[in-house]
Amino acid sequence: MVSIDNGSTAATSNGHTALTVDVVAHTPETLDNVVTPEYEPFRKRKTTLLPLEVGTRVNCRWRDGKYHPVKVIERRKLPGDEGPNDYEYYVHYTEFNRRLDEWTKLEHLDLNSVETDVDEKVEDKVTSLKMTRHQKRKIDETHVEGHEELDAASLREHEEFTKVKNIATIELGRYEIETWYFSPFPPEYNECTKLFFCEFCLNFMKRKEQLQRHMRKCDLKHPPGDEIYRNGTLSMFEVNGKKNKVYGQNLCYLAKLFLDHKTLYYDVDLFLFYVLCECDDRGCHMVGYFSKEKQSEESYNLACILTLPPYQRKGYGKFLIAFSYELSKKESKVGTPERPLSDLGLLSYRGYWTRVLLDILKKHKGNISIKELSDMTAIKAEDILSTLQSLELIQYRKGQHVICADPKVLDRHLKAAGRGGLDVDVTKLIWTPYKEQN
Numbered sequence: 001m002v003s004i005d006n007g008s009t010a011a012t013s014n015g016h017t018a019l020t021v022d023v024v025a026h027t028p029e030t031l032d033n034v035v036t037p038e039y040e041p042f043r044k045r046k047t048t049l050l051p052l053e054v055g056t057r058v059n060c061r062w063r064d065g066k067y068h069p070v071k072v073i074e075r076r077k078l079p080g081d082e083g084p085n086d087y088e089y090y091v092h093y094t095e096f097n098r099r100l101d102e103w104t105k106l107e108h109l110d111l112n113s114v115e116t117d118v119d120e121k122v123e124d125k126v127t128s129l130k131m132t133r134h135q136k137r138k139i140d141e142t143h144v145e146g147h148e149e150l151d152a153a154s155l156r157e158h159e160e161f162t163k164v165k166n167i168a169t170i171e172l173g174r175y176e177i178e179t180w181y182f183s184p185f186p187p188e189y190n191e192c193t194k195l196f197f198c199e200f201c202l203n204f205m206k207r208k209e210q211l212q213r214h215m216r217k218c219d220l221k222h223p224p225g226d227e228i229y230r231n232g233t234l235s236m237f238e239v240n241g242k243k244n245k246v247y248g249q250n251l252c253y254l255a256k257l258f259l260d261h262k263t264l265y266y267d268v269d270l271f272l273f274y275v276l277c278e279c280d281d282r283g284c285h286m287v288g289y290f291s292k293e294k295q296s297e298e299s300y301n302l303a304c305i306l307t308l309p310p311y312q313r314k315g316y317g318k319f320l321i322a323f324s325y326e327l328s329k330k331e332s333k334v335g336t337p338e339r340p341l342s343d344l345g346l347l348s349y350r351g352y353w354t355r356v357l358l359d360i361l362k363k364h365k366g367n368i369s370i371k372e373l374s375d376m377t378a379i380k381a382e383d384i385l386s387t388l389q390s391l392e393l394i395q396y397r398k399g400q401h402v403i404c405a406d407p408k409v410l411d412r413h414l415k416a417a418g419r420g421g422l423d424v425d426v427t428k429l430i431w432t433p434y435k436e437q438n
Helices: 037-042 122-129 133-141 152-162 208-217 245-256 316-331 343-363 370-377 381-390 407-417
Strands: 002-011 017-025 044-050 057-061 067-077 087-093 102-105 109-115 169-172 175-178 194-197 226-231 234-240 271-280 283-293 300-302 304-307 394-397 400-403
Touching: 067 109, 194 208, 234 245, 245 271, 271 316, 283 316, 300 316, 304 316, 316 343, 343 370, 343 381, 343 407, 370 381, 381 394
Parallel strands: 169 194
Antiparallel strands: 002 017, 017 044, 057 067, 057 109, 067 087, 087 102, 169 175, 226 234, 234 271, 271 283, 283 300, 283 304, 394 400
């Protein structure tokens, strides 16, 4: 067992403070964390310079009360303080997803565990953060689902620009939600750590009293646009980005707080947004959405999808995927999500494709082709083929692919795919494809 005695400090020539950390190896007899003279030979001394440099690796006490390895991503002075100890650090927990990155104080860091691994050219980091407006717009307008679309230089630029979460929490309706990622809000919001959203028009404000004044004037009780689906308390609204530009942009700002590798569309004119809501006597409250291009040469029927954190694990994500395919059926088109898919995105879609395809194969009598499956489901033939191949249900015989649908094998795969979530009742869908509205 090891304890730390933060001992003497001394100024160094570069303006840092050298903090002498006493490391004491304890035997079972000293588990009361009191260092006694007889164990003085076990004492080792380690010098740590404060403030910690960007790139330093250290252990940090997390919300579970345990210490976890982190990397210092950024640091900043606490207001009104002048000492080298008076910094807080933005850290990435190396064992966890980037969405758990956070600001933490020195007292939460175990200085005995410091490992210096400072990023190259740290001295230039301030310069690199001062990007031109053109560079910022270039990053924001590049639509990226995963890192596969970015070359190495663009990826470094993207990660540098988005490395520090700018908004810590938002208030949306009756929920206060911790954010996950950076979102490029307008410059006037740079100093805000919390934003207040109107849950109906999605305008956002810096202060609670501003939201309260806005709510007294806002006459919306649901997203703008047309209600195209209602089943019980669940409604779907179609929002035209061209007709509701501010709403579309605000929805993108909001979504980026919870999507790592998605970047913003400033030009929302080309998109339709399908906003899913839970409805009660106070109005229709957004739980998630997906977007799609009005015209897609690649047959994409979904560009971006999000279920807000308070509504996750309720089947809404699966519902949104299923809904996108029901729209494709109405259009008499096959559809596929925009590529490349993230790992989690592929997992979600593979689950949907598996459930839909195997359910048909279980009930179907006789032969059935990939094209027939595609016509029945609106799933693209390539997605059907890759799904059945991953399940080892496809064999190549006499120059053609043959589906091998043993009932016991189908049951096993269906069980592994899990439940399908909420069903889309197509009799409740009242919708005309966009191209027919012109």
